[in-house]
Amino acid sequence: MMECELLENCGFFKKYAAVNEKACANYRETYCEGKGPVRKECRRKQYRDAHSAPPPDDMLPNGKMLFS
Ligand code: SF4
Incomplete structure (x- = not known):
């Protein structure tokens, strides 16, 4: 899929991909790469x-705001 x-232009990943690589990889796999209905x-x-x-x-893919 x-x-x-x-x-490619998602502001969340642009800002945080380098800051927290592992968390971003998890979000990307869950939400952005079509592995599961949660996408x-x-x-x-x-x-x-x-x-x-x-x-x-x-804003995280799950809707929560960082630093709020
Ligand atoms: S699924 Fe959500 S977090 Fe992932 S790239 Fe698309 S808009 Fe951004």
């Missing part, structure tokens, strides 16, 4: 669809 079309539940994607704008970089 194809990965999320937004992955459809990416809150970052849902936010973008609802607001026609990208979510804050600090």
Whole structure:
């Protein structure tokens, strides 16, 4: 299955991929690479669809905000 079309430009990974490689790899596998039904539940994607704008970089794929 194809990965999320937004992955290359996803602000969350751009900001945090180097900071916390392991956590980001887990999020990517779970949400972005289509391994399991949870992919459809990416809150970052849902936010973008609802607001026609990208979510804050600090929003996790599960919808929680870092540093809030
Ligand atoms: S976090 Fe969500 S929006 Fe970003 S690349 Fe992964 S599935 Fe797509």
